[in-house]
Amino acid sequence: MIQTEQNARLREIRDKVEARERLSMDDGLFLYDPQVPLQEVGILANYVREQKNGNVGYYNINTHLNPTNVCVYRCRFCAFRSDLRDPKGYAMSDEQILARGQEATDNGCTEMHIVGGLHHQRPYDWYRNLISQLHENYPQIHLKAWTAVEINWFEFQTKNSVRWVLEDMREAGLGSMPGGGAEIFHPEIRDQLCEHKANTHAWLDIHQTAHEIGLRTNCTMLYGHLEKAYHRIDHLMRLRELQDRTGGFQVFIPLAFHPENTKLDDLKKPSALMDLRTMAVSRLMLDNIQHIKAYWIMLGIGTAQTALHYGADDIDGTVRHELIYHDAGATTPEHLTVDQIRQLIAETGREPIERDTTYHRVHRDPDNFAKWESGESVDAVLN
Numbered sequence: 001m002i003q004t005e006q007n008a009r010l011r012e013i014r015d016k017v018e019a020r021e022r023l024s025m026d027d028g029l030f031l032y033d034p035q036v037p038l039q040e041v042g043i044l045a046n047y048v049r050e051q052k053n054g055n056v057g058y059y060n061i062n063t064h065l066n067p068t069n070v071c072v073y074r075c076r077f078c079a080f081r082s083d084l085r086d087p088k089g090y091a092m093s094d095e096q097i098l099a100r101g102q103e104a105t106d107n108g109c110t111e112m113h114i115v116g117g118l119h120h121q122r123p124y125d126w127y128r129n130l131i132s133q134l135h136e137n138y139p140q141i142h143l144k145a146w147t148a149v150e151i152n153w154f155e156f157q158t159k160n161s162v163r164w165v166l167e168d169m170r171e172a173g174l175g176s177m178p179g180g181g182a183e184i185f186h187p188e189i190r191d192q193l194c195e196h197k198a199n200t201h202a203w204l205d206i207h208q209t210a211h212e213i214g215l216r217t218n219c220t221m222l223y224g225h226l227e228k229a230y231h232r233i234d235h236l237m238r239l240r241e242l243q244d245r246t247g248g249f250q251v252f253i254p255l256a257f258h259p260e261n262t263k264l265d266d267l268k269k270p271s272a273l274m275d276l277r278t279m280a281v282s283r284l285m286l287d288n289i290q291h292i293k294a295y296w297i298m299l300g301i302g303t304a305q306t307a308l309h310y311g312a313d314d315i316d317g318t319v320r321h322e323l324i325y326h327d328a329g330a331t332t333p334e335h336l337t338v339d340q341i342r343q344l345i346a347e348t349g350r351e352p353i354e355r356d357t358t359y360h361r362v363h364r365d366p367d368n369f370a371k372w373e374s375g376e377s378v379d380a381v382l383n
């Protein structure tokens with residue numbers, strides 16, 4: 001594309017963004033063109049980011065729990081899973097799970113992020129009891145648990161409806177759902193990555209049902225493997241369309257593919273330039289999702305910091321016990337202290353603010369860090 005044409009097209013998109021008009025598939029594809037300067041796309045995304053979320057950089061204090069890595073599926077991008085009889089395979093005991101709850105409480109965590117494999121021999125009740133035990137013993141911790149892939153598996157196990165599974169899990173203590181398992185929705189790619197697990201229709205239907213019964217959920221996209229820009233924009237537009245109908249997504253998290261120890265280990269992981277462009281394009285396309293997260297574990301700290309000026313307003317949490325991306329070769333630390341995460345946000349010129357899972361401000365007891373309560377919605381404060 002010649003320079004003048006490119007400038008005119010960028011100006012057109014800038015006008016749309018400033019007028020809060022929705023961007024089209026063609027706009028998204030144009031912004032993904034490597035000839036369009038990344039910096040220009042970043043400036044546009046940063047404009048939207050500051051309109052929606054001001055100068056704030058959100059974080060939370062959280063821990064991960066992956067109760068089992070044994071999985072009936074064999075997604076090509078997954079380095080975490082194990083076969084049933086592989087020495088690497090594990091399933092945590094009740095004592096180990098409760099010990100994690102205690103550790104999280106002692107360290108002032110507000111959230112436990114719970115996802116794992118679909119174990120061949122563990123019934124639905126094992127997954128449900130895990131939630132109810134944690135909730136009964138540590139009621140203050142928000143349990144953000146089970147991707148749509150797991151909910152789809154529980155549906156299969158129990159022969160009950162999605163709604164029944166979600167309501168039953170909520171009764172046990174489920175607080176919200178993470179956004180994993182979305183990968184890339186377009187069947188040209190999804191069928192090559194994970195043809196057996198929950199398909200696109202099931203993923204979207206489960207999130208829609210969750211929203212209908214009042215559960216908030218997150219959403220994701222795994223990029224940087226077999227897909228092209230078209231598949232990414234298609235993915236974002238499908239999320240945008242569901243959000244128009246339900247309003248239940250609270251944050252979008254673009255997930256950079258890590259190839260190590262996967263069946264796609266001949267691929268290179270996406271560059272920082274691709275990470276930032278994806279962050280920015282996501283911010284611009286998803287006009288109806290309030291928050292965009294730069295997940296530092298996957299991006300690396302430097303790129304996550306930069307992303308706070310390329311559309312992202314959240315950097316995830318301090319994190320404990322992350323396994324999924326470290327199994328796939330992530331070289332980031334396994335944990336950040338509160339001071340470290342606040343510092344890395346502040347270094348970018350953003351104001352660090354602690355939020356809980358559903359984006360309420362967290363107030364801590366100045367004399368006892370582990371004591372806290374959730375306050376006002378951060379979005380209500382801003383708007």
Ligand code: SF4
Nearest residue numbers: 071073075078081117
């Ligand atoms: S991504 Fe999830 S469903 Fe797929 S193999 Fe890994 S653990 Fe199993």
